[in-house]
Amino acid sequence: MKYNPFQPNKIVNPAMFVGRIDELEKIESYLFQAKSGNPTHFLIEGERGIGKSSLLKYVAPLANGNFDTPDGYIFKFLVVFVDLGSAHTQLDIIRIIARELKSQIGKVNKAKEIVKSTWEFLSNWEILGVRYHKEAGSFDPEDAKDNLVEQLEAIATNAELGIDGILVMLDEADAPPVEAHLGNLMKAMTEKLSREGCDNVIFGLAGLPSLLGKLKASHESSARIFTVLRLETLDDAERIRVIDIGIGEANTKNDFATAIDGNASKLLADMSEGYPHFIQQFGYCAFEADVDNKITIEDVLSGAHNENGAIAQLGRKYFSEMYFSKINSNDYRKLLDAMSKYSDRWVSRKQLIADTRMKESTVNNALLALKQKSIIILDESRQGFYRLPTKSFAAWINAIKSVDERRGGSLTSQSEVG
Numbered sequence: 001m002k003y004n005p006f007q008p009n010k011i012v013n014p015a016m017f018v019g020r021i022d023e024l025e026k027i028e029s030y031l032f033q034a035k036s037g038n039p040t041h042f043l044i045e046g047e048r049g050i051g052k053s054s055l056l057k058y059v060a061p062l063a064n065g066n067f068d069t070p071d072g073y074i075f076k077f078l079v080v081f082v083d084l085g086s087a088h089t090q091l092d093i094i095r096i097i098a099r100e101l102k103s104q105i106g107k108v109n110k111a112k113e114i115v116k117s118t119w120e121f122l123s124n125w126e127i128l129g130v131r132y133h134k135e136a137g138s139f140d141p142e143d144a145k146d147n148l149v150e151q152l153e154a155i156a157t158n159a160e161l162g163i164d165g166i167l168v169m170l171d172e173a174d175a176p177p178v179e180a181h182l183g184n185l186m187k188a189m190t191e192k193l194s195r196e197g198c199d200n201v202i203f204g205l206a207g208l209p210s211l212l213g214k215l216k217a218s219h220e221s222s223a224r225i226f227t228v229l230r231l232e233t234l235d236d237a238e239r240i241r242v243i244d245i246g247i248g249e250a251n252t253k254n255d256f257a258t259a260i261d262g263n264a265s266k267l268l269a270d271m272s273e274g275y276p277h278f279i280q281q282f283g284y285c286a287f288e289a290d291v292d293n294k295i296t297i298e299d300v301l302s303g304a305h306n307e308n309g310a311i312a313q314l315g316r317k318y319f320s321e322m323y324f325s326k327i328n329s330n331d332y333r334k335l336l337d338a339m340s341k342y343s344d345r346w347v348s349r350k351q352l353i354a355d356t357r358m359k360e361s362t363v364n365n366a367l368l369a370l371k372q373k374s375i376i377i378l379d380e381s382r383q384g385f386y387r388l389p390t391k392s393f394a395a396w397i398n399a400i401k402s403v404d405e406r407r408g409g410s411l412t413s414q415s416e417v418g
Ligand SMILES: Nc1ncnc2c1ncn2[C@@H]1O[C@H](COP(=O)(O)OP(=O)(O)OP(=O)(O)O)[C@@H](O)[C@H]1O
Pocket: 007, 008, 009, 010, 011, 012, 013, 016, 017, 018, 019, 020, 046, 047, 048, 049, 050, 051, 052, 053, 054, 055, 242, 275, 276, 277, 278, 280
């Protein structure tokens, strides 16, 4: 048995967290501003698997003082970090926040006595919550919203607690339907806090790029409350660092040492195109494929290509609707290969005919079929322009191509993909 340090299915632990320097500096400055009474709310947006939750998880101990900032500063925020993945209504969102708020206050020394009425309120609320839920129709979310703001304010402004303020982080903020009106809730809460002069509560949201549109659909100006931090891929040095940290961690936990060839690291970094979930998945599978404690290019390739290897795992987890099992034809594959060169940018049908050297009618048929399966997107404003849905889908197709080429065989003939 060996300990595999890579974490393809988990929010990364802070020891293996790499990069995001710019975003962290900004968030630290927002915390500092909030502590000084000038809150900036932020919104982290990015594709699935780009590392939004991992960033929030890293921010939590930074904000509550478990870690110091790089320049040695220690914050003391009460951190309410929740996941809105299961919230369907505005009331659900409010209750999820209130429940975690109560749990976090419970951890602050003497807080139950210092903010006794808030503690009691939140406790009663939690009990009542069950009833509220059953009678959601008869319960007014406006009251719940006001109540929550009052409790946040009572905590944030109580000097005896010795906290800098409250950081409320809402992960998977794109998950609740538009009808849950997260935008409207954020706007109402931040405005009420500000009206009451409570300026040390900040909200940080994380979600897919559709989040901003959803907020706007709920309340036109709600998106303007937030400073948007867009997460992009990791750069070359950062990718290699994730791999090196992983190998280093394995070597402290296993009773043997694993080494990795420089060109194997480079291949992992290249194939991932900087997507952290790809690095973790390719790294995990290469580590598993290795049998002699020396990870080579062959281990990386077989880890990627094996049945249930990295390519199949990523396909199932992230691209299932677009998964190759739906596509049995080589023509589709050739076309997708050609499109992936353009990442998620628009490309014309003419260009694709030129690039693939396929017959015009074959390209037309393949484009139509891929569009009908929602695997590619048609430009509504221009005739004959198409693109892949996301950059990471293009990266996945590129990885398949690169493994195919290096192994000299076709992945599409494998049962897990073809
Ligand atoms: N900064 C990082 N350093 C190293 N690994 C990371 C980093 N960020 C994310 N990862 C890894 O990438 C994968 C995806 O991360 P995470 O779950 O945080 O992404 P996400 O954007 O929240 O995804 P989703 O949209 O599915 O919620 C995980 O395996 C995680 O371990």
